[in-house]
Amino acid sequence: MKKIMIMGAGIYQVPLIRRARKMGIYTIAVSIPGDYPGFFEADEALYINTTDYEAVLNAARERQIDGIVTVGTDVAVITIGRVCEELKLSGLSFSAARISTDKSLMKECFEKAGVRTAKFRKFFLDTPVEEVLENCSDMQYPLIVKTVDSSGSRGITRIDLPDRLPEAVEAVRAVTHRDYYLVEEFITGDDFGAQAFVYDGEVLFVLPHGNYQFHGDTGVPAGHYVPYPLQPEELEDMEKQVTGAIRAMGLDHCAVNADLILRGGKTYVVELTGRGGATGLSELDSVYLGVDMYEQILRSALGERPDFPADGKGKAACACKLLQSPATGTLTLLKNENSDSDPGIVEIVLDHHAGDKVRAFRVGPDRIGHVITKGCTLAQAEQALEEALGKIRVEVVNES
Ligand SMILES: Nc1ncnc2c1ncn2[C@@H]1O[C@H](COP(=O)(O)OP(=O)(O)O)[C@@H](O)[C@H]1O
Ligand SMILES: [Mg+2]
Known part of the structure; x- marks a missing residue:
């Protein structure tokens, strides 16, 4: 065994x-x-x-x-x-893993390999603010100030004016375990992402997905959908950037999760790491590709070549949204009133029971479950999603 x-x-x-x-x-x-x-x-x-x-x-x-x-x-x-x-x-190398978990190393790799990414500078936490601003004088506002080692948008602040820098650096200091951070130009565009797989150095597929964004300064995904509509030349550019990033980081045996921004038809790589995504992404890819992503991830980790359909054609469109609590307090009701036999529903997962403490949704871990649906078209999958969400009853008693 x-x-x-x-x-x-x-x-x-x-x-x-x-x-x-x-x-x-x-x-x-x-x-x-x-x-x-x-x-x-x-x-x-x-x-x-x-x-x-x-x-x-x-x-x-x-x-x-x-x-x-x-x-x-x-x-x-x-x-x-x-x-x-x-x-x-079978898995990623220590060097690729280090790069995956330090955005500063990652961005340096991207820059060296010509992968499109936001302009950036690295600073030490104790560098005087005046010096940082001086060094960023050729960068275009808004800027984004971020930790190199956290996730879920923690310690990341968009600043529209130089005088916001000190508080942004404090936000970094509150969460990082490193003594340095990044300042990047803010790319205004459409946040999207991609899942990919690399085995034995060969990129087996790159599949883009759309994000349902929870509104905030920086995008916290509250769900995803596949396919993400791209024109052929946009798709080609996206594949080139993601493949370039995978190679630049030396990822060779793993699932890949990329955060991307589309601006003017061009893909910018925000970050890319050597593991499968959260928020229903493996489930969406499974439905779209017609294979079980978890099985392929496990096969690869055991040194067996994963098996993805060669035609790359989507089997169905699909969409996932996190279930969110409307308030912080105690859950009094979480009930799924959808029919088990609804062909549009892929799965409904409820994380909590009545009596559990829940938080008003701000970040991914505040989720109380998720719903995944499918359809012949994205519009059908999204309609099924809204209908299914409408049949899930959530009641919370506010914390006073
Ligand atoms: N340079 C940038 N321009 C525009 N938005 C950005 C930029 N960097 C990050 N973001 C936004 O912030 C989110 C979180 O940043 P990211 O670097 O992916 O950190 P995390 O590891 O916390 O996910 C991104 O998904 C994107 O929405
Ligand atoms: Mg990210």
């Missing part, structure tokens, strides 16, 4: 654990202790911080694992790189 370590035991790792078990693989869910559903799904729960790569490496050696992988989180990517390299497992 093959043995795999799944990094993280949260809501986004549960389908990966379930699929692995269905495939007859022994699963070890690795995470700090907590009320995480993946611990109950896996064959074994291992309470180690997923960023502690030496501790995970020791545990991996002891258990003689055959693979290590995750989806939906960047936190453990560094550890996956370390373990794969040390134990000669």
